[in-house]
Amino acid sequence: MTVTPVRLGLARGGIELRQTLTYWPDLVQVMFIPAAGILTLFLMRGHHVPGTTFSLGSLTLPGFIGMSFAMGGMLGVTGLLAMDREDGTLLRAKATPGGMTAYMTGKIIYSAAPTVLGLVLTIILGLAAFPGVTVHWLTLIWVTAIGLLATVPLGIVLGSVLPNPRYIPLVLLPVGGLTAISGIFYPITHLAGWLQAIGQVFPVYWLGLGFRAALLPGSLSSVELNGSWRLPYVLLVLVLWSAAGLAAAPSVLRRMARRESGSRVAARRERAMLRAT
Protein backbone atom coordinates (compact mmCIF):
# COMPACT_ATOMS: atom_id res chain seq x y z
CA MET A 1 0.00 0.00 0.00
CA THR A 2 1.51 3.30 -0.99
CA VAL A 3 0.05 6.60 0.05
CA THR A 4 1.39 9.49 -2.00
CA PRO A 5 2.51 12.76 -0.37
CA VAL A 6 -0.35 14.59 -2.09
CA ARG A 7 -2.88 12.21 -0.51
CA LEU A 8 -1.19 12.71 2.87
CA GLY A 9 -1.40 16.45 2.28
CA LEU A 10 -5.13 16.20 1.61
CA ALA A 11 -5.44 14.27 4.88
CA ARG A 12 -3.40 16.95 6.67
CA GLY A 13 -5.62 19.70 5.33
CA GLY A 14 -8.71 17.78 6.43
CA ILE A 15 -7.37 17.13 9.94
CA GLU A 16 -6.32 20.75 10.46
CA LEU A 17 -9.61 22.00 9.10
CA ARG A 18 -11.48 19.78 11.51
CA GLN A 19 -9.28 21.00 14.37
CA THR A 20 -10.16 24.60 13.54
CA LEU A 21 -13.86 23.96 13.14
CA THR A 22 -14.07 22.12 16.47
CA TYR A 23 -11.99 24.52 18.58
CA TRP A 24 -13.93 27.69 19.21
CA PRO A 25 -11.06 30.22 19.59
CA ASP A 26 -9.78 29.18 16.15
CA LEU A 27 -13.27 29.14 14.74
CA VAL A 28 -13.84 32.71 15.93
CA GLN A 29 -10.56 33.76 14.29
CA VAL A 30 -11.44 32.15 10.96
CA MET A 31 -15.03 33.35 10.91
CA PHE A 32 -14.33 36.89 12.12
CA ILE A 33 -13.83 38.50 8.70
CA PRO A 34 -16.84 36.80 7.04
CA ALA A 35 -19.02 37.62 10.04
CA ALA A 36 -17.91 41.27 10.09
CA GLY A 37 -18.51 41.51 6.36
CA ILE A 38 -21.95 39.97 6.54
CA LEU A 39 -22.85 42.39 9.35
CA THR A 40 -21.67 45.33 7.24
CA LEU A 41 -23.73 44.10 4.30
CA PHE A 42 -26.71 43.67 6.56
CA LEU A 43 -26.45 47.27 7.75
CA MET A 44 -26.42 48.46 4.11
CA ARG A 45 -29.64 46.63 3.34
CA GLY A 46 -31.93 49.62 3.28
CA HIS A 47 -29.67 51.78 1.11
CA HIS A 48 -29.70 52.02 -2.65
CA VAL A 49 -27.05 52.60 -5.25
CA PRO A 50 -27.25 56.38 -5.88
CA GLY A 51 -29.51 57.17 -8.80
CA THR A 52 -30.98 53.64 -8.99
CA THR A 53 -33.30 51.45 -7.01
CA PHE A 54 -30.69 48.72 -6.70
CA SER A 55 -29.75 47.65 -3.14
CA LEU A 56 -26.29 48.89 -2.11
CA GLY A 57 -25.77 45.75 0.01
CA SER A 58 -26.35 43.55 -3.03
CA LEU A 59 -23.79 45.55 -4.99
CA THR A 60 -21.21 45.33 -2.21
CA LEU A 61 -21.67 41.61 -1.52
CA PRO A 62 -19.62 40.31 -4.50
CA GLY A 63 -16.82 42.78 -3.79
CA PHE A 64 -16.79 41.56 -0.25
CA ILE A 65 -16.28 38.00 -1.50
CA GLY A 66 -13.39 39.26 -3.61
CA MET A 67 -11.85 40.83 -0.53
CA SER A 68 -12.25 37.59 1.45
CA PHE A 69 -10.18 35.86 -1.25
CA ALA A 70 -7.40 38.41 -0.81
CA MET A 71 -7.58 38.33 2.98
CA GLY A 72 -8.31 34.64 3.56
CA GLY A 73 -6.84 33.00 0.48
CA MET A 74 -3.68 35.07 0.33
CA LEU A 75 -2.92 36.52 3.77
CA GLY A 76 -4.29 33.43 5.50
CA VAL A 77 -1.61 31.24 4.01
CA THR A 78 1.01 33.97 4.55
CA GLY A 79 0.34 33.95 8.29
CA LEU A 80 0.18 30.18 8.52
CA LEU A 81 3.51 29.82 6.78
CA ALA A 82 5.24 32.40 8.97
CA MET A 83 3.89 30.72 12.11
CA ASP A 84 4.74 27.21 10.97
CA ARG A 85 8.29 28.31 10.31
CA GLU A 86 8.56 29.80 13.79
CA ASP A 87 7.30 26.73 15.66
CA GLY A 88 9.19 24.14 13.60
CA THR A 89 6.25 22.65 11.68
CA LEU A 90 8.01 23.44 8.43
CA LEU A 91 11.25 21.88 9.64
CA ARG A 92 9.27 18.79 10.64
CA ALA A 93 7.90 18.64 7.10
CA LYS A 94 11.45 18.88 5.81
CA ALA A 95 12.59 16.05 8.09
CA THR A 96 9.82 13.74 6.83
CA PRO A 97 9.99 11.96 3.45
CA GLY A 98 7.55 13.68 1.09
CA GLY A 99 6.81 16.08 3.93
CA MET A 100 7.16 19.35 1.99
CA THR A 101 4.77 18.27 -0.77
CA ALA A 102 2.23 17.10 1.78
CA TYR A 103 2.70 20.25 3.85
CA MET A 104 2.00 22.56 0.91
CA THR A 105 -0.97 20.50 -0.26
CA GLY A 106 -2.37 20.60 3.26
CA LYS A 107 -1.88 24.36 3.59
CA ILE A 108 -3.57 25.05 0.26
CA ILE A 109 -6.57 22.95 1.28
CA TYR A 110 -6.61 24.50 4.73
CA SER A 111 -6.59 28.08 3.45
CA ALA A 112 -8.81 27.52 0.41
CA ALA A 113 -11.56 25.63 2.23
CA PRO A 114 -12.65 28.40 4.66
CA THR A 115 -12.53 30.90 1.78
CA VAL A 116 -14.81 28.73 -0.32
CA LEU A 117 -17.00 28.04 2.71
CA GLY A 118 -17.29 31.80 3.33
CA LEU A 119 -18.19 32.24 -0.36
CA VAL A 120 -20.97 29.67 -0.14
CA LEU A 121 -22.37 31.14 3.10
CA THR A 122 -22.29 34.66 1.69
CA ILE A 123 -24.08 33.58 -1.50
CA ILE A 124 -26.76 31.76 0.50
CA LEU A 125 -27.23 34.88 2.59
CA GLY A 126 -27.26 37.03 -0.53
CA LEU A 127 -29.94 34.96 -2.22
CA ALA A 128 -32.03 34.97 0.96
CA ALA A 129 -31.73 38.58 2.09
CA PHE A 130 -30.53 40.72 -0.80
CA PRO A 131 -32.87 41.32 -3.70
CA GLY A 132 -31.17 41.48 -7.05
CA VAL A 133 -28.41 38.93 -6.38
CA THR A 134 -28.41 36.71 -9.45
CA VAL A 135 -26.01 33.77 -9.64
CA HIS A 136 -24.31 33.13 -12.98
CA TRP A 137 -22.96 29.69 -12.06
CA LEU A 138 -20.44 29.21 -14.82
CA THR A 139 -18.82 32.61 -14.19
CA LEU A 140 -18.92 31.96 -10.44
CA ILE A 141 -17.06 28.66 -10.79
CA TRP A 142 -14.27 29.91 -13.01
CA VAL A 143 -13.79 33.13 -11.04
CA THR A 144 -13.58 31.10 -7.81
CA ALA A 145 -11.05 28.68 -9.29
CA ILE A 146 -8.80 31.30 -10.86
CA GLY A 147 -9.27 33.47 -7.76
CA LEU A 148 -7.80 30.78 -5.54
CA LEU A 149 -4.96 30.18 -7.99
CA ALA A 150 -4.20 33.90 -8.05
CA THR A 151 -4.16 34.34 -4.27
CA VAL A 152 -2.91 31.20 -2.48
CA PRO A 153 0.45 30.89 -4.31
CA LEU A 154 1.05 34.63 -3.76
CA GLY A 155 0.38 34.07 -0.07
CA ILE A 156 2.99 31.31 -0.08
CA VAL A 157 5.53 33.66 -1.63
CA LEU A 158 4.80 36.40 0.94
CA GLY A 159 4.88 33.92 3.83
CA SER A 160 8.26 32.61 2.67
CA VAL A 161 9.73 36.08 2.43
CA LEU A 162 8.55 37.38 5.82
CA PRO A 163 11.21 36.86 8.49
CA ASN A 164 8.67 36.11 11.25
CA PRO A 165 4.97 36.39 12.15
CA ARG A 166 5.40 39.85 13.70
CA TYR A 167 5.84 41.23 10.17
CA ILE A 168 2.34 40.17 9.13
CA PRO A 169 0.87 43.65 9.78
CA LEU A 170 3.37 44.94 7.22
CA VAL A 171 1.55 42.99 4.49
CA LEU A 172 -1.85 43.47 6.02
CA LEU A 173 -1.63 47.24 5.63
CA PRO A 174 -0.88 47.40 1.88
CA VAL A 175 -3.51 44.73 1.16
CA GLY A 176 -5.99 46.80 3.18
CA GLY A 177 -4.99 49.85 1.16
CA LEU A 178 -5.45 47.94 -2.10
CA THR A 179 -8.85 46.82 -0.94
CA ALA A 180 -9.79 50.43 -0.28
CA ILE A 181 -8.95 51.47 -3.86
CA SER A 182 -10.33 48.33 -5.46
CA GLY A 183 -13.90 49.44 -5.71
CA ILE A 184 -15.18 47.01 -3.13
CA PHE A 185 -16.67 49.40 -0.62
CA TYR A 186 -16.41 52.56 -2.69
CA PRO A 187 -16.95 52.59 -6.45
CA ILE A 188 -13.64 52.72 -8.30
CA THR A 189 -15.23 55.07 -10.84
CA HIS A 190 -15.30 57.81 -8.19
CA LEU A 191 -11.56 57.57 -7.51
CA ALA A 192 -8.78 59.66 -9.04
CA GLY A 193 -7.37 58.25 -12.28
CA TRP A 194 -3.99 57.30 -10.84
CA LEU A 195 -5.65 55.43 -7.94
CA GLN A 196 -7.81 53.59 -10.47
CA ALA A 197 -4.68 52.64 -12.34
CA ILE A 198 -2.94 51.27 -9.23
CA GLY A 199 -6.08 49.42 -8.18
CA GLN A 200 -6.28 47.73 -11.57
CA VAL A 201 -2.75 46.34 -11.35
CA PHE A 202 -3.56 44.10 -8.40
CA PRO A 203 -5.85 41.08 -8.23
CA VAL A 204 -8.18 42.42 -5.51
CA TYR A 205 -10.04 44.70 -7.94
CA TRP A 206 -10.37 41.98 -10.57
CA LEU A 207 -11.60 39.46 -8.02
CA GLY A 208 -14.29 41.91 -6.95
CA LEU A 209 -15.21 42.64 -10.57
CA GLY A 210 -15.32 38.94 -11.41
CA PHE A 211 -17.63 38.21 -8.51
CA ARG A 212 -19.86 41.17 -9.38
CA ALA A 213 -20.17 39.71 -12.88
CA ALA A 214 -20.98 36.33 -11.37
CA LEU A 215 -23.55 37.55 -8.85
CA LEU A 216 -25.24 40.67 -10.22
CA PRO A 217 -27.65 41.26 -13.09
CA GLY A 218 -25.89 42.21 -16.32
CA SER A 219 -27.50 45.63 -16.43
CA LEU A 220 -25.44 46.76 -13.43
CA SER A 221 -22.22 46.52 -15.43
CA SER A 222 -23.02 50.07 -16.54
CA VAL A 223 -21.63 51.45 -13.24
CA GLU A 224 -18.23 49.80 -13.82
CA LEU A 225 -15.22 51.32 -15.58
CA ASN A 226 -15.83 51.14 -19.36
CA GLY A 227 -19.43 50.24 -18.50
CA SER A 228 -18.69 46.52 -18.75
CA TRP A 229 -17.67 43.49 -16.60
CA ARG A 230 -14.59 43.16 -18.81
CA LEU A 231 -14.54 39.40 -18.16
CA PRO A 232 -11.72 38.68 -20.63
CA TYR A 233 -9.56 41.11 -18.67
CA VAL A 234 -10.63 39.54 -15.37
CA LEU A 235 -9.45 36.21 -16.72
CA LEU A 236 -6.27 37.63 -18.22
CA VAL A 237 -5.14 39.58 -15.14
CA LEU A 238 -5.94 36.76 -12.73
CA VAL A 239 -4.21 34.21 -14.97
CA LEU A 240 -1.13 36.44 -15.06
CA TRP A 241 -1.09 36.72 -11.27
CA SER A 242 -1.64 32.95 -10.96
CA ALA A 243 1.21 32.27 -13.33
CA ALA A 244 3.50 34.63 -11.44
CA GLY A 245 2.54 33.08 -8.07
CA LEU A 246 2.77 29.50 -9.27
CA ALA A 247 6.10 30.13 -10.94
CA ALA A 248 7.63 31.84 -7.93
CA ALA A 249 6.11 29.88 -5.03
CA PRO A 250 7.98 26.55 -5.26
CA SER A 251 11.43 28.08 -5.60
CA VAL A 252 10.87 30.80 -2.99
CA LEU A 253 9.47 28.20 -0.62
CA ARG A 254 12.33 25.82 -1.32
CA ARG A 255 14.88 28.54 -0.72
CA MET A 256 13.26 29.47 2.55
CA ALA A 257 12.94 25.84 3.64
CA ARG A 258 16.53 25.06 2.72
CA ARG A 259 17.70 27.54 5.32
CA GLU A 260 15.65 25.90 8.06
CA SER A 261 17.52 23.84 10.62
CA GLY A 262 17.21 23.03 14.29
CA SER A 263 19.54 25.79 15.40
CA ARG A 264 17.64 28.42 13.39
CA VAL A 265 14.33 27.38 14.91
CA ALA A 266 15.94 27.40 18.36
CA ALA A 267 17.45 30.84 17.79
CA ARG A 268 14.10 32.26 16.69
CA ARG A 269 12.46 30.73 19.71
CA GLU A 270 15.01 32.38 21.98
CA ARG A 271 14.49 35.76 20.34
CA ALA A 272 10.72 35.35 20.67
CA MET A 273 11.14 34.54 24.39
CA LEU A 274 13.32 37.60 24.88
CA ARG A 275 10.69 39.80 23.31
CA ALA A 276 8.02 38.20 25.48
CA THR A 277 9.79 38.97 28.76
Place this chain on the structure above:
Amino acid sequence: MSDLVAEVRELRMRYGTNEVLAGIDFAVRTGEVVALLGPNGAGKTTTIEILEGFRMRSAGAVTVLGEDPARAGEAWRARVGIVLQAWRDHAKWRVRELLDHLGGYYARYATAEIARPWGASELLDLVGLTAQAKTRIGNLSGGQRRRLDVAIGIVGRPELLFLDEPTAGFDPAARREFHELVHRLTDLEQATVLLTTHDLAEAEKLADRVLILAGGAIIADGSPDELALRLSARAEVRWTVDGQRYVHPTEQATKFTRELFAQYGEAVEDLEVRRPSLEDTYMALVQEYEQ
Protein backbone atom coordinates in the same frame (compact mmCIF):
# COMPACT_ATOMS: atom_id res chain seq x y z
CA MET B 1 32.66 -0.69 4.20
CA SER B 2 28.99 -1.51 4.43
CA ASP B 3 28.88 -1.41 8.23
CA LEU B 4 29.67 2.30 8.23
CA VAL B 5 26.49 4.29 8.74
CA ALA B 6 28.19 7.65 8.49
CA GLU B 7 31.60 8.74 7.38
CA VAL B 8 33.05 12.24 7.62
CA ARG B 9 36.37 13.25 6.09
CA GLU B 10 38.12 16.62 6.30
CA LEU B 11 34.83 18.35 7.04
CA ARG B 12 35.22 22.13 7.09
CA MET B 13 32.72 24.84 7.81
CA ARG B 14 33.35 28.54 7.52
CA TYR B 15 30.97 31.42 8.20
CA GLY B 16 32.68 34.38 6.59
CA THR B 17 36.14 34.39 8.10
CA ASN B 18 35.06 32.41 11.15
CA GLU B 19 36.11 28.77 10.86
CA VAL B 20 33.72 26.63 12.90
CA LEU B 21 34.95 23.22 11.76
CA ALA B 22 38.62 22.94 10.89
CA GLY B 23 38.65 19.63 9.04
CA ILE B 24 37.18 16.87 11.19
CA ASP B 25 37.17 13.12 10.52
CA PHE B 26 35.06 10.43 12.10
CA ALA B 27 32.91 7.43 11.31
CA VAL B 28 29.84 5.86 12.89
CA ARG B 29 29.37 2.10 12.63
CA THR B 30 26.08 0.18 12.59
CA GLY B 31 24.57 -0.23 16.05
CA GLU B 32 26.84 2.33 17.69
CA VAL B 33 25.69 5.13 19.95
CA VAL B 34 28.11 7.98 19.36
CA ALA B 35 28.12 11.23 21.32
CA LEU B 36 29.56 14.48 19.99
CA LEU B 37 30.62 16.16 23.21
CA GLY B 38 31.84 19.70 23.50
CA PRO B 39 31.20 23.15 24.92
CA ASN B 40 28.69 25.51 23.32
CA GLY B 41 30.03 26.91 20.08
CA ALA B 42 32.39 23.98 19.48
CA GLY B 43 30.64 23.08 16.24
CA LYS B 44 28.53 20.13 17.44
CA THR B 45 25.24 21.44 16.07
CA THR B 46 26.86 22.54 12.81
CA THR B 47 28.28 19.02 12.39
CA ILE B 48 25.02 17.23 13.12
CA GLU B 49 23.03 19.59 10.88
CA ILE B 50 25.41 18.90 7.99
CA LEU B 51 24.88 15.18 8.53
CA GLU B 52 21.11 15.68 8.74
CA GLY B 53 21.22 17.40 5.35
CA PHE B 54 19.96 20.69 6.81
CA ARG B 55 23.15 22.67 6.28
CA MET B 56 25.62 22.99 3.42
CA ARG B 57 29.27 22.40 4.24
CA SER B 58 32.19 24.51 3.09
CA ALA B 59 34.44 21.56 2.22
CA GLY B 60 35.07 17.89 2.89
CA ALA B 61 33.31 14.61 2.18
CA VAL B 62 30.26 13.41 4.09
CA THR B 63 28.49 10.10 3.51
CA VAL B 64 25.43 9.10 5.52
CA LEU B 65 23.76 5.76 4.71
CA GLY B 66 25.70 5.68 1.45
CA GLU B 67 24.63 9.12 0.22
CA ASP B 68 25.72 12.73 0.45
CA PRO B 69 23.12 14.35 2.77
CA ALA B 70 23.37 17.65 0.86
CA ARG B 71 22.00 15.93 -2.25
CA ALA B 72 20.02 13.00 -0.85
CA GLY B 73 16.35 12.61 -1.74
CA GLU B 74 13.16 11.58 0.00
CA ALA B 75 14.03 7.86 0.12
CA TRP B 76 17.16 8.71 2.10
CA ARG B 77 15.10 11.02 4.34
CA ALA B 78 12.92 8.01 5.20
CA ARG B 79 15.94 6.17 6.60
CA VAL B 80 17.03 8.82 9.12
CA GLY B 81 15.24 10.06 12.21
CA ILE B 82 15.76 13.49 13.75
CA VAL B 83 15.01 14.74 17.26
CA LEU B 84 15.75 18.40 17.93
CA GLN B 85 15.60 20.39 21.12
CA ALA B 86 13.21 23.09 19.99
CA TRP B 87 10.18 21.38 18.46
CA ARG B 88 6.93 23.14 19.28
CA ASP B 89 5.14 22.09 16.11
CA HIS B 90 1.66 20.64 15.66
CA ALA B 91 0.48 22.00 19.01
CA LYS B 92 -3.16 21.63 17.95
CA TRP B 93 -2.87 17.99 16.98
CA ARG B 94 -3.51 15.12 19.31
CA VAL B 95 -0.64 12.83 20.22
CA ARG B 96 -1.85 9.68 18.54
CA GLU B 97 -3.34 11.53 15.60
CA LEU B 98 0.07 13.03 14.73
CA LEU B 99 1.95 9.75 15.19
CA ASP B 100 -0.52 7.95 12.93
CA HIS B 101 -0.32 10.70 10.32
CA LEU B 102 3.48 11.00 10.29
CA GLY B 103 3.84 7.22 10.23
CA GLY B 104 1.93 7.25 6.95
CA TYR B 105 4.79 9.03 5.16
CA TYR B 106 7.08 6.05 5.75
CA ALA B 107 4.78 3.24 4.58
CA ARG B 108 5.96 3.49 0.96
CA TYR B 109 9.58 3.14 2.10
CA ALA B 110 9.11 -0.18 3.91
CA THR B 111 11.54 -2.89 2.81
CA ALA B 112 11.71 -6.65 3.27
CA GLU B 113 14.06 -6.14 6.25
CA ILE B 114 12.49 -3.05 7.78
CA ALA B 115 8.75 -2.83 8.33
CA ARG B 116 7.80 0.86 8.23
CA PRO B 117 6.23 2.64 10.01
CA TRP B 118 6.28 1.69 13.64
CA GLY B 119 2.72 1.17 14.97
CA ALA B 120 1.45 4.12 17.01
CA SER B 121 0.21 2.02 19.95
CA GLU B 122 3.51 0.24 20.32
CA LEU B 123 5.42 3.53 20.07
CA LEU B 124 3.24 5.27 22.64
CA ASP B 125 3.85 2.37 24.97
CA LEU B 126 7.60 2.53 24.38
CA VAL B 127 7.84 6.24 25.21
CA GLY B 128 5.29 6.04 28.02
CA LEU B 129 2.62 8.24 26.48
CA THR B 130 -0.23 5.74 26.19
CA ALA B 131 -2.31 7.69 28.72
CA GLN B 132 -1.75 10.90 26.70
CA ALA B 133 -2.76 9.42 23.32
CA LYS B 134 -5.70 11.81 23.00
CA THR B 135 -4.08 14.85 24.61
CA ARG B 136 -3.58 18.01 22.56
CA ILE B 137 0.18 18.23 21.98
CA GLY B 138 0.26 21.85 23.17
CA ASN B 139 -0.92 20.63 26.58
CA LEU B 140 1.91 18.13 27.14
CA SER B 141 4.58 18.82 29.77
CA GLY B 142 8.13 19.53 28.62
CA GLY B 143 9.29 15.99 29.31
CA GLN B 144 6.25 14.43 27.65
CA ARG B 145 6.73 16.65 24.62
CA ARG B 146 10.34 15.50 24.27
CA ARG B 147 9.29 11.86 24.54
CA LEU B 148 6.76 12.46 21.78
CA ASP B 149 9.55 13.99 19.70
CA VAL B 150 11.55 10.81 20.16
CA ALA B 151 8.53 8.75 19.13
CA ILE B 152 8.18 10.89 15.98
CA GLY B 153 11.93 10.62 15.37
CA ILE B 154 11.73 6.82 15.29
CA VAL B 155 8.27 6.32 13.77
CA GLY B 156 9.87 5.46 10.42
CA ARG B 157 12.25 2.95 12.09
CA PRO B 158 15.31 4.97 11.10
CA GLU B 159 18.62 3.29 10.40
CA LEU B 160 20.29 6.33 11.94
CA LEU B 161 18.78 8.54 14.64
CA PHE B 162 20.05 12.06 15.35
CA LEU B 163 19.52 13.52 18.82
CA ASP B 164 20.58 17.16 19.05
CA GLU B 165 21.07 18.24 22.69
CA PRO B 166 18.22 15.95 23.68
CA THR B 167 18.05 16.93 27.35
CA ALA B 168 18.84 20.65 27.18
CA GLY B 169 16.63 22.44 29.69
CA PHE B 170 15.58 19.26 31.53
CA ASP B 171 15.37 18.88 35.28
CA PRO B 172 17.32 15.91 36.71
CA ALA B 173 14.28 13.62 36.90
CA ALA B 174 13.26 14.28 33.30
CA ARG B 175 16.87 13.81 32.23
CA ARG B 176 17.09 10.41 33.91
CA GLU B 177 13.77 9.38 32.39
CA PHE B 178 15.03 10.38 28.97
CA HIS B 179 18.27 8.44 29.40
CA GLU B 180 16.25 5.35 30.29
CA LEU B 181 14.19 5.81 27.14
CA VAL B 182 17.30 5.97 24.97
CA HIS B 183 18.66 2.82 26.65
CA ARG B 184 15.39 1.00 26.03
CA LEU B 185 15.54 2.09 22.41
CA THR B 186 19.10 0.99 21.79
CA ASP B 187 18.57 -2.35 23.55
CA LEU B 188 15.42 -3.03 21.60
CA GLU B 189 16.30 -1.94 18.10
CA GLN B 190 20.03 -2.15 17.47
CA ALA B 191 19.56 1.48 16.55
CA THR B 192 22.50 3.58 15.44
CA VAL B 193 22.43 6.92 17.23
CA LEU B 194 24.44 10.12 16.83
CA LEU B 195 23.80 12.60 19.60
CA THR B 196 25.25 15.93 20.64
CA THR B 197 25.57 17.09 24.21
CA HIS B 198 27.61 19.49 26.30
CA ASP B 199 27.10 17.28 29.34
CA LEU B 200 29.94 14.83 29.94
CA ALA B 201 27.88 12.69 32.34
CA GLU B 202 25.22 12.31 29.65
CA ALA B 203 27.79 11.27 27.05
CA GLU B 204 29.26 8.72 29.48
CA LYS B 205 25.84 7.34 30.30
CA LEU B 206 24.45 7.02 26.77
CA ALA B 207 27.31 6.55 24.35
CA ASP B 208 29.43 3.61 23.28
CA ARG B 209 31.88 6.11 21.90
CA VAL B 210 32.51 9.77 22.66
CA LEU B 211 34.03 12.33 20.29
CA ILE B 212 35.17 15.46 22.04
CA LEU B 213 34.87 18.52 19.84
CA ALA B 214 36.58 21.76 20.81
CA GLY B 215 37.72 24.73 18.78
CA GLY B 216 36.43 23.13 15.58
CA ALA B 217 38.51 19.94 15.91
CA ILE B 218 38.03 16.49 17.38
CA ILE B 219 40.46 16.36 20.28
CA ALA B 220 39.60 12.92 21.64
CA ASP B 221 37.77 9.84 20.33
CA GLY B 222 37.09 6.66 22.28
CA SER B 223 34.78 4.75 24.60
CA PRO B 224 34.00 6.52 27.88
CA ASP B 225 36.33 4.07 29.68
CA GLU B 226 39.17 4.62 27.25
CA LEU B 227 38.76 8.36 27.54
CA ALA B 228 38.75 8.15 31.33
CA LEU B 229 41.98 6.17 31.22
CA ARG B 230 43.66 8.26 28.58
CA LEU B 231 42.60 11.65 29.82
CA SER B 232 43.03 10.93 33.49
CA ALA B 233 46.26 8.95 33.31
CA ARG B 234 48.09 11.70 35.12
CA ALA B 235 47.64 11.55 38.89
CA GLU B 236 48.49 14.11 41.50
CA VAL B 237 50.62 13.19 44.51
CA ARG B 238 50.42 15.52 47.54
CA TRP B 239 52.44 15.21 50.71
CA THR B 240 54.16 17.23 53.43
CA VAL B 241 57.69 16.95 54.73
CA ASP B 242 58.70 19.02 57.77
CA GLY B 243 55.50 21.03 57.54
CA GLN B 244 56.19 21.97 53.91
CA ARG B 245 53.45 21.00 51.39
CA TYR B 246 54.32 19.51 48.02
CA VAL B 247 52.24 18.68 44.93
CA HIS B 248 53.60 16.61 42.04
CA PRO B 249 51.70 15.50 38.93
CA THR B 250 52.87 12.15 37.55
CA GLU B 251 51.83 9.37 35.22
CA GLN B 252 53.48 6.75 37.42
CA ALA B 253 52.06 7.38 40.85
CA THR B 254 53.17 4.08 42.40
CA LYS B 255 56.76 4.41 41.29
CA PHE B 256 56.92 8.02 42.41
CA THR B 257 55.50 7.26 45.86
CA ARG B 258 57.99 4.42 46.39
CA GLU B 259 60.85 6.75 45.56
CA LEU B 260 59.39 9.34 47.86
CA PHE B 261 59.42 6.90 50.78
CA ALA B 262 62.85 5.67 49.87
CA GLN B 263 64.11 9.22 50.12
CA TYR B 264 62.29 10.58 53.15
CA GLY B 265 60.99 7.49 54.98
CA GLU B 266 58.53 8.30 57.73
CA ALA B 267 59.02 12.03 57.36
CA VAL B 268 56.43 11.88 54.56
CA GLU B 269 53.10 12.93 56.03
CA ASP B 270 49.56 13.58 54.76
CA LEU B 271 50.23 11.52 51.66
CA GLU B 272 47.47 11.69 49.09
CA VAL B 273 47.33 10.25 45.57
CA ARG B 274 44.40 11.38 43.52
CA ARG B 275 43.28 10.98 39.95
CA PRO B 276 41.39 13.97 38.60
CA SER B 277 37.84 13.04 37.63
CA LEU B 278 37.07 12.66 33.95
CA GLU B 279 35.16 15.89 34.24
CA ASP B 280 38.16 17.82 35.59
CA THR B 281 40.26 16.54 32.74
CA TYR B 282 37.59 17.27 30.16
CA MET B 283 37.25 20.84 31.40
CA ALA B 284 41.02 21.35 31.38
CA LEU B 285 41.30 19.90 27.89
CA VAL B 286 38.50 22.03 26.51
CA GLN B 287 39.91 25.18 28.06
CA GLU B 288 43.27 24.45 26.55
CA TYR B 289 41.79 24.09 23.03
CA GLU B 290 39.50 27.04 23.31
CA GLN B 291 42.27 29.54 23.76
